[in-house]
Amino acid sequence: MRPTDAVGALDLDRIQGTILRERPLPYFGSYLLYEVGDAAEGRAMLRRLLPHVTTAAGWEHPAQDAWLNVVLTHPGLARIGLPREILDGFPRELREPMRTRKEFLGDIGESDPANWDFPEHGSFDIGVLLMAPDETAFAEKLAIGHGAQEDLPSVRRVSRLDIRTPDNLREHFGYADGISRPYIEGQGGTPRRGQSLAKPGEFILGYVNELGRTATGPGPEALWRNGTYLSIRKLHQKVAEFRRFLTARSEDEYGAELLAAKMAGRWRSGCPLALSPEKDVTVEPERLNDFAYYDDDPRGLRTPVASHIRRVNPRDALKDTIVDVRLHQLLRRGAAYGPMLPEGVLEDDGVDRGVVLAFANADPARQFEFVQSQWVNDGDFISAGADQDPLAGNHVTDADFSYAAKPVRRRLRGLPAFVVTKGGEHVFLPGVNGLEYLADGHW
Numbered sequence: 001m002r003p004t005d006a007v008g009a010l011d012l013d014r015i016q017g018t019i020l021r022e023r024p025l026p027y028f029g030s031y032l033l034y035e036v037g038d039a040a041e042g043r044a045m046l047r048r049l050l051p052h053v054t055t056a057a058g059w060e061h062p063a064q065d066a067w068l069n070v071v072l073t074h075p076g077l078a079r080i081g082l083p084r085e086i087l088d089g090f091p092r093e094l095r096e097p098m099r100t101r102k103e104f105l106g107d108i109g110e111s112d113p114a115n116w117d118f119p120e121h122g123s124f125d126i127g128v129l130l131m132a133p134d135e136t137a138f139a140e141k142l143a144i145g146h147g148a149q150e151d152l153p154s155v156r157r158v159s160r161l162d163i164r165t166p167d168n169l170r171e172h173f174g175y176a177d178g179i180s181r182p183y184i185e186g187q188g189g190t191p192r193r194g195q196s197l198a199k200p201g202e203f204i205l206g207y208v209n210e211l212g213r214t215a216t217g218p219g220p221e222a223l224w225r226n227g228t229y230l231s232i233r234k235l236h237q238k239v240a241e242f243r244r245f246l247t248a249r250s251e252d253e254y255g256a257e258l259l260a261a262k263m264a265g266r267w268r269s270g271c272p273l274a275l276s277p278e279k280d281v282t283v284e285p286e287r288l289n290d291f292a293y294y295d296d297d298p299r300g301l302r303t304p305v306a307s308h309i310r311r312v313n314p315r316d317a318l319k320d321t322i323v324d325v326r327l328h329q330l331l332r333r334g335a336a337y338g339p340m341l342p343e344g345v346l347e348d349d350g351v352d353r354g355v356v357l358a359f360a361n362a363d364p365a366r367q368f369e370f371v372q373s374q375w376v377n378d379g380d381f382i383s384a385g386a387d388q389d390p391l392a393g394n395h396v397t398d399a400d401f402s403y404a405a406k407p408v409r410r411r412l413r414g415l416p417a418f419v420v421t422k423g424g425e426h427v428f429l430p431g432v433n434g435l436e437y438l439a440d441g442h443w
């Protein structure tokens, strides 16, 4: 292995692909979750999966768009026999089930973990994550998942959640997604215009982070190097409610589209309000992130200060405050589940649809948990009291949304909840070396 402070030299062939690979579009994927009864059988499953794990090497190559990655929960690491002294060294967010921090993360009201359904029985040990550009490639990866479990009676699949691109190739509320993500030093290629730059240790253990320190994990380096933590959330989306809200609070179709754009910070096409605040225009892909807020839009006249994208990534907007945005970056992997509600339908059909978000972060406390609790479900950091994210907030309390408008500021009161949490867990996504270490069991 290379020295741990080697920025600019990522072990791409030892890092699981989901961290760096672009998601195919359309996509066909699945979350397969397993419970393990016997430690030796759990390790046998890892050994079978290992040759099929897709790494980040060659990630820019479209032909390799299908991938298979493996994660373990903290109970899963215990189940396969990892010694207690190593288990105790994992971050608290991993050691304690996410549901135990429900108040902090805003999983209250409808989002209460008592109502979660992913996985169906509350927990899992090993997860196999599949992503493919077509049905055939998906079926091949699925067969590997099935095969890994064969003749291992104590390994039981407890959940399967398929992810599929909605027919309009957007997410369920109708927005283009997967647009903005940080560029990690050493990942290869060149950053796009306006893309935020991040030290690899923010997202991958074994490398230098934004604090100038090497991000590490518990136990031997072989276990944690090239690994990370994924903060997984299953979020149900109330699409009919969202559509009715846009219509009810707008005078015409343009007004509804503008409101959707103000809530997100981008038109539903993906065009940023920062580049075109009054009408939706086609923007070349390389310009989709070419904007900042501090000099060009300090008061949020274009991109509302309380809009989704400006909250979850304030870019340079908080430069004069004590908040260091570089310490709260997230690498998002989002994919939709459930069939699309046909265009124009305003009544709920009772079908479960939404998004599974998987945020890669080396320090879940100061990354995912911070963003979710402080920026999504609270407005204090932008002097907006307890007002929440208009799209993703739980809207149990103080769900108002204000934005600059002519002739006067517009304040929408009492937004209904558009998103309900249906499951969540922090998991360990080891590097290939970590998977080998775990599969061997020579602690």
Ligand code: HEM
Pocket (backbone or CB within 6 Å): 171, 173, 175, 176, 177, 178, 179, 180, 181, 235, 237, 264, 266, 308, 309, 310, 312, 313, 330, 332, 355, 357, 368, 371, 372, 376, 391, 392, 419
């Ligand atoms: C169902 C719930 C959600 C929906 C519909 C949603 C939708 C969107 C959309 C449309 C974008 C802009 C397009 C893009 O950059 O890909 C976006 C960006 C983003 N979202 Fe969400 N989101 C949701 C939940 C969340 C949550 C809970 C978080 C974090 C805790 C989050 C973090 C981000 C980040 C970091 C960005 C990139 C912002 C930027 O760099 O400009 N999202 N989301």
